[in-house]
Amino acid sequence: QIKKDEGAFDVNDVITHLIDKLIYRHPHVFGEKEVKDVESVLNQWEQLKQKEKKRGSILDGIPKRMPALMRATKVQKKAAKVGFDWKNKEQILDKIQEEIKEFKEAKTKEELKHEFGDILIALVNLARHLDIDPEEALHEATDRMVSRFQHIEKRAKEKNKKLEEMELEEMDKYWEEAKSIESSNKS
Incomplete structure (x- = not known):
């Protein structure tokens, strides 16, 4: 108006x-x-x-401020539209292994960050090929981690222990226990 x-x-x-x-x-x-x-x-x-x-590039319209996983997915979808894409998940899994190898060989923090980013990009590409929303998958995995960690806290309290006093092996035992409980609840 x-x-x-x-x-x-x-x-x-x-x-x-x-x-x-x-x-x-x-x-x-x-x-x-x-x-x-x-x-x-x-x-x-x-x-x-x-x-x-x-636009000079088909990728120019993708906002840099978009959440990283969403942006990576969008970039890969656009690149795939013009043929820049793997044919199957096995090729992507090979690429992930290659990136992990490069990560292991990295020496400086900057190289580690670079290779870690490449691993994430390859994982996002795999998710796209499997029609999995990586943002949703990460949210669900984080929720599982929170639930399992809270189980560790509960078990520590039952034993009158502080988390800081527990050995990693004991915490891991309760972590696995939480995973078992999750599995039995799904059945």
């Missing part, structure tokens, strides 16, 4: 702009262009969007 009052534009201008954009981005529907399949439509959509927004 404010822009209308200022004479900048009104609802008809907005509707006209949206219609023009729909027609421009769908020449296979509104124009002479023919496409073979859904993949061709999506590729054409990306090309037109890139041209329209004057």
Whole structure:
């Protein structure tokens, strides 16, 4: 309403702009262009969007401030649309092993950080191939960790011990106990 009052534009201008954009981005529907399949439509959509927004890369429109796992997934999906993708999960698992090897060989903190990031990227790629949301998977894994750790705390309290006084082996025993309880509750 404010822009209308200022004479900048009104609802008809907005509707006209949206219609023009729909027609421009769908020449296979509104124009002479023919496409073979859904993949061709999506590729054409990306090309037109890139041209329209004057982007130098198909990845330019992905916000850097997006949560890291979400951003990594989006980057990989866009790259995959143009053929930069592994064919199967075995190839990705090999890549993960390669990245772990490089991580083990890293000497400086900066190299470790670099290789750790590469491992995460490869894991996100595997999740994408398996149609697993890595953000959701990490949330669920964190919830399991919290639950298991709380079980350790409960067992320590039952034994009148402070966590700091317990050996790792004892805490690990209770961790495994918590995992067993989870498994039996699923059955």
